[in-house]
Amino acid sequence: MNKRRDEKSIGNENIENKILVEQSKNQRGEVPVLNIKTDGVVNLVDYILATETSHDQALQRANDACRKIALDSGLTRLYTITIPSGKYIINQEVKISPYVKLKSEGYVGFSVTFNGTAFYISPDVNDPKYENTSPDHLNKNSWNRGVFFDGSIGGFIFTTTLDNELPITKTIAIEIGSRDPSSDRRTPVSRYVLDNVNVYGFETAFKFNAVNNYIGTLKHCHLELNNHAIYFKSPNDTQINSGENMVFDNCIIAISKKEAVLIDVPGHDITFHNTSFDFNSSPIFRSIRSGTCIRLNNCYIEKIGDGLGEQLIYSSESMLVGETNGRNSFYIKNTPIAMQRPTKLFKNLPNSSGGYINLHLDIDGLELRYGDTNIVSPYDIENRFLVNSPKVFLYQKKIINMTITRSMLSKEVNLLSNGNFERSILDKDLLIPTADPYWVVTYSSGISNPLIKQEGVGASKCLKYTTTNTANTIKLEHKFMYNVEASETLLMSNLFKTNKVSTRTEIIYRLECYDISNTLIQTLNYYDKLSQSTPVLDVEDTNFRLTRSVGSFYIPFGVIKIKPVLIVNNVDGSYFCIDDIHIEKSK
Structure with missing residues (x-):
């Protein structure tokens, strides 16, 4: 000892x-x-x-x-x-x-x-x-x-x-x-x-x-x-x-061996400004009563737990039998977090009778930094969600992944069904055999059906398409509608990989958005100019990654739901990969 x-x-x-x-x-x-x-x-x-x-x-x-x-x-x-x-x-x-x-x-x-x-x-x-x-x-x-x-x-x-x-x-x-x-x-x-x-x-x-x-x-x-x-x-x-x-203002909370902040009482409003949470056990925050409201403003979080088990920021737990209508809230603003690997950050646990405290999350700037992303399957859905249980409602959500998280799952997938998470989805291990659950190919020319492959040294699995002729075009439609509001900005980016650019000088990306009546409401084109001096891209490591931001536009008045469609033209080479498609909203 x-x-x-x-x-x-x-x-x-x-x-x-x-x-x-x-x-x-x-x-x-x-x-x-x-x-x-x-x-x-x-x-x-x-x-x-x-x-x-x-x-x-x-x-x-x-x-x-x-x-x-x-x-x-x-x-x-x-x-x-x-x-x-x-x-x-x-x-x-x-x-x-x-x-x-x-x-x-x-x-x-x-x-x-x-x-x-x-x-x-x-x-x-x-x-x-x-x-x-x-x-x-x-x-x-x-x-x-x-x-x-x-x-x-x-x-x-x-x-x-x-x-x-x-x-x-x-x-x-x-x-x-x-x-x-x-x-x-x-x-x-x-x-x-x-x-x-x-x-x-x-x-x-x-x-x-x-x-x-x-x-x-x-x-x-x-x-x-x-x-x-x-x-x-x-x-x-x-x-x-x-x-x-x-x-709590400008404090340092470090190496707590149990929960750093334990709230065993209802109805508390707790705010942390410019506070560092370093090398604490998981979870950092734990409340076992309802009525807790925690705010993190311009804080910093580094390493939670041992990096192998849970890495939870917050665990909300209902300890009272029969409690079903309580509420706990957690707000994060402009806070980076250095983690060992991608994992769930929030947990909501029931009481012995199955009753939950409703957990409400509002994230306005959470920068995720990972030390190791290779050990996580990009198509294991439970590793891509922020939470592990139902009765969680996610409102504003601005999250930046500072490493390539290698998944085609959109960030906004957490907002499906108005932010309600269902156990039947989250507890299911969605290892995808041949297709992505959120994007579907509705048209292709000179492109074969995708396979899940790993391309590049240290890269994770992605959807790989094989090209068969020079007239290569692919159309990807999202399977779900997004809830939007007038004056919101829609931003789209994706990670594109190819092994060769020989006869083309540009790759054309096109974003189309359709409303609930399937009417085209907006089109956005991006022309990726390729260098004439380096037409062949290095395929021995990860240098052939081309991260592209397609662009952004404003949601017009009267539109409440949209479905995005991504079209890619002029792709040459023997194959290409599309990975990490992100659809983001902001005001």
Whole structure:
């Protein structure tokens, strides 16, 4: 079993000696008495007693003194406890009042030695209740505003001497929110910030109790090597006035050994801005209650799981028997993801009675980067879908595949049947013997029927056509209609391969679109000018790939469905391949 690394790596002995010198000032066991005239800042060193072997009692004394003055002053004087750079031993839980803030002066390391919560931030049952009273600012819980942990000068670093791989380990660095479901809603924990807090090797880095806990922001936090980086939980499995607008900004969440973000409570709205998710287990996000809404904006994801098993971004699971009408939502915008191989990214699991939480996906810019695409059959349909189960509704979907994914399946296939996924389709292994399930040849001249072949070194299987004369023309029609709206833009591209260009100077691509009444509504031609100096293309490797964007046009008013048709003329050589046809829509 791996042990925790040496805690003296945080700070240095000179810094620790400075604290010991300061401790000696309190040899008589005295602690300062605050009064209402102080400037609102106290130093933790003034509360450390030389006779104590840990620092949790000093932190508790400082908090209690600051809280008392805050209450005595009618919350007109709120205090910050400054903590000098060094290592501090935490042998028991420290309860911090929402009226009190902690601020680092350099790098502050907390070494947690016991199996429990290091810092617990929660209102007290005796705290005053303000509602529709004067002054007005107290009605909005202004005492919570500010930074509970302000590590902007140096930072707070949490480590533990316990091994989080042991099943009995339940270490939590910071726990926020009341543990009592009956707590008064007039004393919430809300409108707070944590800044520059780093947590390494805990069972849970941050735990949020869903009891009057909302509008919280975490900034510049680094959570690594924890079992769970973030855990939302309620004492009685229900949401109690909690979960509104929880925000994580410019954070790093790395190497989580279990789900990085576990949501075991209903009705939470969680947003991640500019946050990196690196080398976390699969899934990164897991919710087992309905009402979860997760947003990823300009984030980054690198390697999920071990690269061999599941590589899920999100697993939505229904744990309540009989639940059928719940909803979970997941939004992604402008987020690249580096994966080992193409795989499903989202999962939706039923409860024991077969009931599902409806999963709604909205993807506006997801850039997929693969390390290995050769191990996936391009015609295995389950590897081409984003999800594995029914009750999934996909809305806006803008996805960029940064490697050739080697399939003729259109991206928009996920939108068939208005976005509903059916188990009868997704669980079926569609290994295609001679034809593609989405495109059909309705006309060809001088071209034989296709076979599934692999062409080029490192290439995957594609549909290969054999040419028989110089008048080569092929017409491919899509088997399904696309739902469209007026003013949408339709973009079409495909990957074209041939082994020889000898007598032609151009290949002509033509895109035709027909409406629901089979009337031609738009035509788009693309003339691929071929170089006269290099008429023969290299067939020994993959350099004979010609990726072509046919072009785009606007959907005219009154058209609600279209069927695309691809026509290719003037192809010479002994064969050609058409692969990776993409039909995309955007506004």
